[in-house]
Structure formats: C-alpha cells, structure tokens
Amino acid sequence: MSTVTATPVRWRQARYLPIAASLALLIVAYGFGATRYPAFGDGQVVLNILIDNAFLLVVAAGMTFVILTGGIDLSVGSVVALSTVLCAELLRAGLPAPVVMLAVLAVGAVLGLGMGSIIHYFEIQPFIVTLAGMFLARGLSYTLSTESVSLDDPLFVAIAQTPVELPGGLRVSISVLIAVAVLLVAGYVLHYTRLGRTVYAIGGSNRSALLMGLPVARTRVGVYTISGFCSALGGILLTFYTLSGNSLHAVGMELDAIAAVVIGGTILTGGSGYLAGTVLGVLVLGVIQTLITFEGTLSSWWTKIVIGALLLVFILLQRLIAGRAR
Amino acid sequence: MSKYRLFWPAAALVALLLVNLAISPSFFAIQIRDGHLYGTLIDILRFGAPLVLVALGMTLVVATGGIDLSVGSVVAIGAAIACAQISTLPDQNAAGGVFGALGVALALCLLLGLCNGFLVSVIGIQPIIATLILMVAGRGLAQLVTGGQIITVDSDPFRVLGGGYWLGLPAPILIALGVVAATALVVRRSALGLLVESVGGNPEASRLAGVRARGLLVLVYVFCGLCAGLAGLMVSSNVSSADGNNAGLWIELDAILAVVIGGTLLSGGRFSLGGTVLGALLIQTLSTTVYTVGVPPESTLLVKALVVTVVCLVQSPAFRARLRRRRKPPAPVPASAEPKVEVPA
Secondary structure, three states: OOOOOOOHHHHHHHHHHHHHHHHHHHHHHHHHHHHHOHHHHOHHHHHHHHHHHHHHHHHHHHHHHHHHOOOOOOOHHHHHHHHHHHHHHHHHOOOOHHHHHHHHHHHHHHHHHHHHHHHHHOOOOHHHHHHHHHHHHHHHHHHHOOOOEEOOOHHHHHHHHOEEEEOOOEEEEHHHHHHHHHHHHHHHHHHHOHHHHHHHHHHHOHHHHHHOOOOHHHHHHHHHHHHHHHHHHHHHHHHHHHOEEOOOOOOOHHHHHHHHHHHOOOOOOOOOOOHHHHHHHHHHHHHHHHHHHHHOOOOOHHHHHHHHHHHHHHHHHHHHHHHHHO | OHHHOOHHHHHHHHHHHHHHHHHOHHHHOEEEEOOEEEEHHHHHHHHHHHHHHHHHHHHHHHHOOOOOOOHHHHHHHHHHHHHHHHHHOOOOOOHHHHHHHHHHHHHHHHHHHHHHHHHHHHHOOOHHHHHHHHHHHHHHHHHHHHOOOEEEOOOHHHHHHHHOEEOOEEHHHHHHHHHHHHHHHHHHHOOHHHHHHHHHHOHHHHHHOOOOHHHHHHHHHHHHHHHHHHHHHHHHHHHOEEEOOOOOOOHHHHHHHHHHHOOOOOOOOOOOHHHHHHHHHHHHHHHHHHHHHOOOHHHHHHHHHHHHHHHHHHHOHHHHHHHHHHHOOOOHHHHHHHHHHHOOO
16 A cells, blocks of 8 residues: 555554564464473474475565565465476486576576566566466476476485584574575565665555656566565475475465465555565464464364465454555 | 457367367267267367356456456365265255255355455455455365365265256256356346446446445355356266365366456456357367377466466557557668668769
C-alpha cells in the first residue's frame, strides 16, 4: 500500500507491528514447546531448526526482493527441484562438483532473468509468468529424471556431512553458514545500497520510481534474477540436506517462502518490509514444524494447514494495519 | 475483431486434430460397442470434462479480474469428502446414501468458494494470495480427510458420474455440457454476465453505477468452487478412489491456460464461455497428442509451459507493440536512404 504520507509517525509504528507480532508468535510457539517438552529448550533443537530450513532461508530472501517490488514469484519451488535434479544429473555426467554448482546457479539466474524480462518488457502479470516458469522448471526436471537420484560426489558429501562446531558442544551444518552469508549480503544490498532503495521505491509506486528516473527496468528484472539465483542456491543447499536430486522435491515450497515473507511483516503490495522479518517468518514456520514433529500424533499435512492458517491471520493483520494507516 | 474471437482457438484445435490424424489415421474413428460410443475423440471429451468444468468456473472469476488458484485443492477435497462418506456407508450401492455424500461434498466446496469470495471481496485481499492459501492448506485438508491414504470405494451409483452412459454418450460429457449450457443461459440471457464484466473492467466505475460488486464477486468464487467440486466428484468417480495428494494436481494451471487461450483477458472485463470450452478441449487434445506423438509424458508440463508463455505474449499489448515497432523501422530506413543518394546526383 502506498499510503505513507498523511500520518508518518503512526505509519512508522504500524510498520513494525507485523514484525512484533511474528516475534511474539515465535516466542509463544517456542515457549509452548519448551514448557511441553523439556528437550525442546535444548540449544541444538533451535539450531536444528536452522539446519532444516537453511534452504528455505535462502529462497525466502530472494522472494523478499520480489515481493518488496510488489511482484510475486511462484516458480521458486520448481526451480529448487530443478536445481537438485540438475546437480544430480550433471554430476552423473562426470562434471566436477564446483563446475556443477556454478552451472546450476547460472541456470537459476537465467530462468529468473527470462521471467523478469517478460514481466517487465511485455507487461504481463508476474504471477502468470512465474506460473509458466513453475511449469517449465518442473517439466524440465521431470524430463531430466522422474526418479530420485542419489548423490555420492565427494565434495557434496563432505559439505553435507561436515559439522561446524560451535562453543558449548553445539553444531550447525555448512549450509547454515552459507544461508547466513546470503542473508547478510541480501540485508546489506536491500537496506544500504541504491539497488535496495530502488526496490522499495518501485514497491511504493512503480510510476513515481519511473518519474524519479530510477533504473526501474534493470531493478525489476534484477529482483527476479536474484530470486532465481536464490532458488538455485536453495536447491543446492537442499541437495546437501538430502544428498539426492528429485523432481518431486519442494512441491508447494513457493507458499512456504511467501508465507515466511508475509509473516515477517512484508506487505504483499510491496514497498514495506524488512529482511530480518523474513528470517523471523522462516523461524516461526520452523518452530511450528518442529512442534508438529514433537507432538507425534499430528501428521505432516497439519503443517500445510497451520501454515495456511497463519498466512491468513497475518494477511488479515496487515489489512487491518493498512486500513488504519490510511 | 471480437466476432472472430473464437477463430484462433478453433483453428489451433483443428490444426492439432489434423496433426493427430496424420500420425494415427484411426484418430477420428468412432465405434459403437454395446450401444456406447467409443473412440479417441470421445475419450478426449470424456477426460476433458472435469477441465471444462473447472475452467468454466475460472472464466467467471477471471472475468472479474481475479484468479482462483485453489481449484485443484477443491477438486481434491470434493473427491476426498465424497469417497470418505461413501466408504463409511453400510451399503455403498444405496443411491440415497451416495446422493447424500455427493451433496455434502458439493456443499463443502460451495463453502470453500464462499471463503475465497469473502476474503477477496469483503476483506479485499488480492485474489492470488487469498486463493493461494487454500491452494496449499486445501491439499493438507484433503489429506486430513483421506488420512494420507488413497480411499477406494466400490459403489455403482457413484461410478455412473464418471463412467456411466446415457444415450450412448459418457455421462461426464453430458454433465459438462449441461453445466456449460445452463451457465451460458443464465449469464448471457440475463444481465449477470454484463455485470460481471463491468466489475472486471472497472470496479470503481461499476460501483458508482450501482453494481453490487461485493455480492457478484462472492458469487463467482462460489460458482468456481462448485464447479471444481463437481469436477472432483467426476475425477474420483472415474477411478473409484480419492487421492488427497494427487487429485486435481496442477489443474488450476490447465484451467487458467484454457481461459486465456479462449480469449478471456486475465485483467478481466470480458469473457467468452465458448472460448474457454474450446481452450479446455485444446489442452486435453494437446495432452493426448503429446502421448500419440511419442513425447515422453514427463514433458507434457514443458509443452504446456511453452504454450502458456506464447499465448500470454501474443495477448500482451506491449509485445504486439514491440513487434509492430520492429516491423516498421525497416520501411522508413530505405525511404530516408534513397533521398540521400538522390541529393548528390
């Protein structure tokens, strides 16, 4: 919503409200788990949430850029799947692991670049273009392989299985370090560079950004490229996690990513939100997933239902705030 | 121009059918066995019937400038509820019990459509997001109903819906035809279609003109949910089972594609029911063609993705303008080059 001017102070406070809400939700969910299960409070359980969701962190970071411009990227789940299959197939073809990783990242970025270009230059709605991209990437991965291919490349196995020791006997995976690095870079770009400011400006008002002489074309195409790149990287991180390439990986992951961004307080119409919120959003989803696992009696489909319900609640919350700010 | 709106989808369908004929000469053959019609064309119509239904509901939603991504999940939920109910019946062949189950399933799908409509029209959430929630959460619900398993049923009255025959024609074709005809009648013989188009064309102007946009929006989403539910019943009846995970998977994309091919603008404001039916049949034929040509079935998605992209590009005014601009420049260039030659002479 581009309803900024009239009451700047109140709007400013309202802007932090969704983040505060998701932080509160995180604390409540975690506190609930910690009181119900003593093991839940263990530091390693918290770190496991990061280990299990490193790929989602990276994908959601890319999605944050897109949503901040007022767009949406429905192709991320399929691009993640395509990346895992590409990794497996290229390794099977005998390419060295570093080359494979670079190639996969390039494919993701090029897919994003293509979608962004079509969206910007031909003025087609982002959701339909990225929906086609979703088809395309999923179709490509099916065409490459319909079955799960396991990875046994030494470099991939080494990255997957080398734990990073932290003080206090805790450990994380290398994927978590990569995800944190991506988040730091993304946070810097979004909040401290011209590109980041242009992203916010476009989300606030595409037309105003254009009239101000900002590089709208480059930036709009850029955010989809970033999202494609992040999805490909997320796919690589997922192969570290599962050590397999499978065209059925990450079905419905686009919703997880969008939910994380929205729960983190980024407004779907663009222009307002923080990367830190997205991290909170992923953590909320991770805690809920862990809770459902700990609960034991609840099956995996409850995750989908709860994520859907949460997304609904947060969108309603945003509507409420946007309505009041107006 | 609008007179010939159906020309391109119809031409594409005919071309696709001819390609099939060239590949397998028996493509158009229709036989009568036990008084029932059999043949590839009949199969296309029969397996395309659920898509026609879903796309029909989607057309009206798209006409208001919205979109319903949840139809695939509603298909799965409708199938799951119906099969779960029938499987608990003491006598699965009792017509009354089966009708009750179908009624409950359809009522629930209506309710889901109502939820979508409420979120979009009363709360004012973007349609993509409002329905995206049900798209994923709905699959969870379907799995919840089926317990993550595939529920199989053995019920003769239920099987009629997807596999029965009437007047020699498969029941799904007749049902789809009936729903399309009834919808066309209601929408085009009353002002309803016009009002839907006006809401899609300019919500603010139509509100000022006294159109009740809210009610209309809720109505189209309810209709879309009902159509998807009916399609779900058909799909599950055809295989006598419900799979919460895979029933109706990706049908939302096919439906949107059918609507767009049929000449309905995604930005709303006008729609064509005939075009949608043609579009849905085109997609079903495309799927069949992919098999007959010998392209691996895994690539069907790929082919569809390319078709979506091309169709959207062709519809995009920006793309057309760009093409025109690219075509024009060559003309002025030689024109301006010629005088230059003439001047020194």
